[in-house]
Amino acid sequence: xSKACLVDLTKCIACRACQVACxxxxxxxxxxxEFFGAPGGYQNPPALSSKTFTLxxxxxxxxxxxxxxxxxxxxxxxxxxxxxxxxxxxxGALSKTAxxxxxxxxxxxxxxxxxxxxxxxDVPTFQWESPIPLIRKCTFCADRQGDDAGTTSVNDQPLxxxxxxxxxxxxxxxxxxxxxxxxxxxxxERGQLLAEARERMTAEPGKYIDHIYGEQEVGGTSWxxxxxxxxxxxxxxxxxxxxxxxxxxxxxxxxxxxxVTGLGLLLSGVYWVANRKAKAGTSAQEDNNQA
Amino acid sequence: xxxxxxKAKFVTPAxxxxxxxxxxxxxxxxxxxxxxxxAVTNLSDSYPWGLWxxxxxxxxxxxxxxxxxxxxxxxxxxxxxxxxxxRPAVLTGLxxxxxxxxxxxxxxGLPWRIWHxxxxxxxxxxxxxxxWCVMLYMSVLALEFAPxxxxxxxxxxxxxxxxxxxxxxxxxxxxxxxxxMSHSVAWAVVVLVVFAVVAAVVPSLFASxxxxxxxxxxxxxxxxxxxQSSLGSLFLLMPGKLxxxxxxxxxxxxxxxxxxxxxFAMVIFEAMLSARFFGRSLEQGPLAGLxxxxxxxxxxxLAVRIIDVLLRGELGGAFVSGKGxxxxxxVLVGLGLPALILSSARARESxxxxxxxxxxxxxxxxxxxxxxxxLGMTIPGKVGYFPSIGEFIITxxxxxxxxxxxxxxxxxxxxxxxxxxxxxxxxxAAPRAAGNR
Numbered sequence: 001x002s003k004a005c006l007v008d009l010t011k012c013i014a015c016r017a018c019q020v021a022c023x024x025x026x027x028x029x030x031x032x033x034e035f036f037g038a039p040g041g042y043q044n045p046p047a048l049s050s051k052t053f054t055l056x057x058x059x060x061x062x063x064x065x066x067x068x069x070x071x072x073x074x075x076x077x078x079x080x081x082x083x084x085x086x087x088x089x090x091x092g093a094l095s096k097t098a099x100x101x102x103x104x105x106x107x108x109x110x111x112x113x114x115x116x117x118x119x120x121x122d123v124p125t126f127q128w129e130s131p132i133p134l135i136r137k138c139t140f141c142a143d144r145q146g147d148d149a150g151t152t153s154v155n156d157q158p159l160x161x162x163x164x165x166x167x168x169x170x171x172x173x174x175x176x177x178x179x180x181x182x183x184x185x186x187x188x189e190r191g192q193l194l195a196e197a198r199e200r201m202t203a204e205p206g207k208y209i210d211h212i213y214g215e216q217e218v219g220g221t222s223w224x225x226x227x228x229x230x231x232x233x234x235x236x237x238x239x240x241x242x243x244x245x246x247x248x249x250x251x252x253x254x255x256x257x258x259x260v261t262g263l264g265l266l267l268s269g270v271y272w273v274a275n276r277k278a279k280a281g282t283s284a285q286e287d288n289n290q291a
Numbered sequence: 292x293x294x295x296x297x298k299a300k301f302v303t304p305a306x307x308x309x310x311x312x313x314x315x316x317x318x319x320x321x322x323x324x325x326x327x328x329x330a331v332t333n334l335s336d337s338y339p340w341g342l343w344x345x346x347x348x349x350x351x352x353x354x355x356x357x358x359x360x361x362x363x364x365x366x367x368x369x370x371x372x373x374x375x376x377x378r379p380a381v382l383t384g385l386x387x388x389x390x391x392x393x394x395x396x397x398x399x400g401l402p403w404r405i406w407h408x409x410x411x412x413x414x415x416x417x418x419x420x421x422x423w424c425v426m427l428y429m430s431v432l433a434l435e436f437a438p439x440x441x442x443x444x445x446x447x448x449x450x451x452x453x454x455x456x457x458x459x460x461x462x463x464x465x466x467x468x469x470x471x472m473s474h475s476v477a478w479a480v481v482v483l484v485v486f487a488v489v490a491a492v493v494p495s496l497f498a499s500x501x502x503x504x505x506x507x508x509x510x511x512x513x514x515x516x517x518x519q520s521s522l523g524s525l526f527l528l529m530p531g532k533l534x535x536x537x538x539x540x541x542x543x544x545x546x547x548x549x550x551x552x553x554x555f556a557m558v559i560f561e562a563m564l565s566a567r568f569f570g571r572s573l574e575q576g577p578l579a580g581l582x583x584x585x586x587x588x589x590x591x592x593l594a595v596r597i598i599d600v601l602l603r604g605e606l607g608g609a610f611v612s613g614k615g616x617x618x619x620x621x622v623l624v625g626l627g628l629p630a631l632i633l634s635s636a637r638a639r640e641s642x643x644x645x646x647x648x649x650x651x652x653x654x655x656x657x658x659x660x661x662x663x664x665x666l667g668m669t670i671p672g673k674v675g676y677f678p679s680i681g682e683f684i685i686t687x688x689x690x691x692x693x694x695x696x697x698x699x700x701x702x703x704x705x706x707x708x709x710x711x712x713x714x715x716x717x718x719x720a721a722p723r724a725a726g727n728r
Binding site: 050259263264265268 | 326327336363369402405407420421481485489509517528531
């Protein structure tokens with residue numbers, strides 16, 4: 001099973017420790033921003049960019065009693081099970097790893113930006129100000145997924161196998177998840193997290209919206225959300241459907257050999273008919289059999 | 292068919308103007324390479340594709356379609372009376388594709404990696420198909436135009452070599468294309484065999500024309516069909532963003548059909564403009580014939596678009612909101628109006644209304660590509676998009692370059708037919724073509 005992340009938005013207090021940890025781990029510059037008002041939210045910076053891979057969106061809303069209420073949502077790459085961006089990329093720069101991350105290869109990309117157009121969540125961003133621009137987005141900390149435990153010894157004492165495993169697990173946890181102080185973000189196996197999401201929903205009936213966002217959207221995503229606020233009000237696209245995006249284009253690509261063969265036969269047939277006529281010298285039909 | 296270079300001065304006020312516009316574009320391009328795309332464009336993370344993709348590339352490819360539609364009409368369907376349009380159309384197609392490539396070099400973030408699709412083979416990517424179609428069809432167009440160069444310099448031996456090598460090249464190209472798009476050796480062999488048989492059998496069965504080997508024309512048509520349709524397929528991945536008035540599984544077919552139509556429109560448009568600017572006489576018969584083909588193609592496009600929207604139950608959307616209005620303009624003004632004009636035989640024989648209808652059809656396709664790539668999109672986020680001055684300058688420079696190089700090439704190479712030979716519409720010269728007029 002691949003790794004996934006469960007986001008329980010009822011626990012988020014918008015401290016943005018995840019946002020900061022993400023910047024630190026990925027070595028991203030700060031952004032110069034201005035105050036950003038509704039309707040897109042009050043967060044800062046306003047949107048994902050080549051310098052911001054993780055963002056907490058601030059949504060001001062009224063609850064059922066008509067009282068002012070704040071809702072927060074983590075915005076970033078959803079790491080789709082069957083990612084549109086990877087199927088779009090003409091040079092294979094984007095791919096889904098066995099561990100679950102959708103990763104980008106700096107050395108392959110030639111900057112066509114089709115991935116940005118294809119992404120149903122508008123996640124990939126581009127380094128517009130650079131003469132050597134690359135696509136940037138959340139990596140699901142794929143660069144932390146190796147076997148490196150960070151250290152092998154403490155106080156000159158080699159670590160036990162058990163401690164090493166603990167260090168390794170800790171290292172593999174994405175930076176944002178490690179930084180989250182409220183347990184909003186939880187990293188684990190996708191199937192287990194889904195089960196846990198359902199448990200939480202049944203344990204406290206009425207607390208959550210009856211929907212696990214990302215369980216089925218665009219064929220399922222590795223990042224999944226549960227919330228007490230309807231997802232459309234949090235600015236999540238809710239009309240994406242359950243069908244995986246690559247399945248929209250794969251029939252077209254699979255049809256190519258048959259279309260090429262068919263066209264070859266068709267054109268030859270037309271040529272034969274048209275030129276046989278020409279030989280016979282019939283002039284009844286003009287060449288307006290074209291369209 | 293006898294061709295000759297147009298006899299006219301090379302340096303004219305018009306050509307100087309075009310050259311200056313190109314230089315202006317060059318200056319903007321230098322800034323773009325020096326400081327990045329953000330410095331000269333209004334593109335953003337909300338609108339990563341703008342004017343260059345929708346006009347320079349999407350329209351550039353569509354407007355180059357005359358090369359394959361006229362080649363099909365003449366070489367495959369036997370419409371000999373349209374032969375005089377082939378070389379100008381092939382030249383336009385070639386220049387169009389070259390500048391699609393140039394536009395990509397400007398628009399791509401890392402243009403020095405433009406060759407990457409040659410070594411990475413993700414057969415699931417529509418953009419990968421697009422990239423290969425550009426490369427392969429550009430070489431087919433260059434080969435189709437090559438005889439004009441051979442004739443100009445009297446390179447008879449190279450011309451002979453070309454005639455012998457081109458069929459094998461064509462067959463290999465189409466088989467190779469099939470292989471990289473499917474990663475299936477079996478399909479590649481099937482395509483190789485089918486096209487090799489066609490290439491071998493056709494010239495021996497029929498007295499082949501001295502012009503272009505028929506297999507090259509066929510492969511050109513196949514690659515064009517794939518390319519025109521794949522530009523539509525690109526947008527299949529955007530069901531959430533592209534309005535349902537345009538987003539349909541029929542997108543590739545819509546793009547192909549409208550390319551066929553605009554191909555005829557471009558040939559009419561160009562023939563009339565070059566007659567005017569090169570001081571050549573116009574032949575009404577073949578032009579009216581093209582008008583008729585254009586008319587048919589436009590009606591088919593219109594019918595397919597409307598029926599598709601109706602069947603999907605989205606027609607209601609055409610009468611609400613700005614997007615609905617854009618759709619109505621796209622369909623009614625861009626397709627319906629020129630189709631209606633050309634439905635009258637008298638209008639097809641009037642040079643003014645034929646020119647008007649062809650121009651409308653061209654503007655209509657440009658508007659359609661803009662609708663799909665920009666106007667029909669709903670992109671979340673605060674930032675809107677309107678092209679910057681720099682983007683306009685580059686686009687204008689590209690168009691200027693195509694026009695300037697076309698006129699230069701027409702003056703250097705034998706592109707247009709000899710003036711005195713003007714008997715195409717007449718029964719004596721071409722009995723087949725005289726049928727119903």
